Amino acid sequence: MITGHSLATRLRSLAARVPFDLAVRPGLDASAFPVPVPVPVPVPPTERELLHHLGGFSVPPVEVRLAGHPRQRSNPALPDLRQVVSDDGGGGLTWVDIAPDGTWGQVLMQYREGGLYVQAPSLAAWLDRLITTAEDLVDEVGFEDGVQPYADEFWDALHPDGPQLPLHPAPLLRTADTDPTLAALARHVPDNALLADLRDAAPGSHARFDRACGPHRLRRAADAPVFAAVPWDWQHDRPR
Known part of the structure; x- marks a missing residue:
């Protein structure tokens, strides 16, 4: 089972293996709920556990912030009820689709150009994929040529190939x-x-x-x- 505790533990272990700062952010304490974003949103138990143990991290140029992302309101094209969790450094925003009843669903990304992309079925699944990718790349890519090849591979892994949805x-x-x-x-x-x-x-x-x-x-x-x-x-x- 993917939990905030297990993800935070894996990130701390990964931080000792990479030659850059993962900037692992602490989670939120109980007094911080609902999430302190410009429009507070309800947090279901599974996501609450994630946010309690993990506030975010970065693998340059990707910055993940699970509470109060600075670009929360930067794209008025997005639906009003959402939780921005990542800025990919290239103009794309990643956000959690939150239904009007408070259910946290898919993690979606809007390209800089405006296309809509499905990242993962849930916040936990998305974080697990990101961290797993970062862990695997330590052994696959290495740092003989500096940090950039690692960052490039991580960037590419953020966008798995999939079908184009009909409009x-x-x-x-x-x-x-x-x-x-x-x-x-x-x-x-x-x-x-x-x-x-x-x-x-x-x-x-x-x-x-x-x-x-x-x-x-x-x-x-x-x-x-x-x-x-x-x-x-x-x-x-x-x-x-």
Whole structure:
């Protein structure tokens, strides 16, 4: 079982094997809940245990902060209810999909260009993959040529290959025989919006909204990780 205690223990062991500072951050004590982000969010027991033992770490250029990431509000295109956990150093933000009922779900990444990418099914699974990758690379890459080859390999491992998810025009989903979740979201977005269904999507799956509709704002379905990209005029902060 993946726990905050086991992940923190592995990070401390890894810190002794790499020639740079992993900057392992301490976890939060009980008085810090709900998580101190600009919009406090409820924390379920599993995630609470993770945050109690581990506040974050870094493998340059990737910085993971599990509580109060400085870029929490830096991308207004994201849905309002989320928890930003990582800045990959290249303009991409990684965040936890938090449902309106407080359920913490998939870990998603938005590319700098605006595409949506599935990182992992849960925060614990994502952290386990990152730490496992960092551990394996110590032996595979080494540091004979400095730190950069290690950092490059770690960067590449953040984005496993996966399928491109289909994008559905909103008007085509407003029919009686459409999945109710898709249909409900389609009825609440403009005709030029595109929808992608991330339910049960494997890590590496991606919805390249940016390529299909350019600048956009994301809208999330109320009851599932189904997202709509609404083409957006950011200069005037309104739909296009």
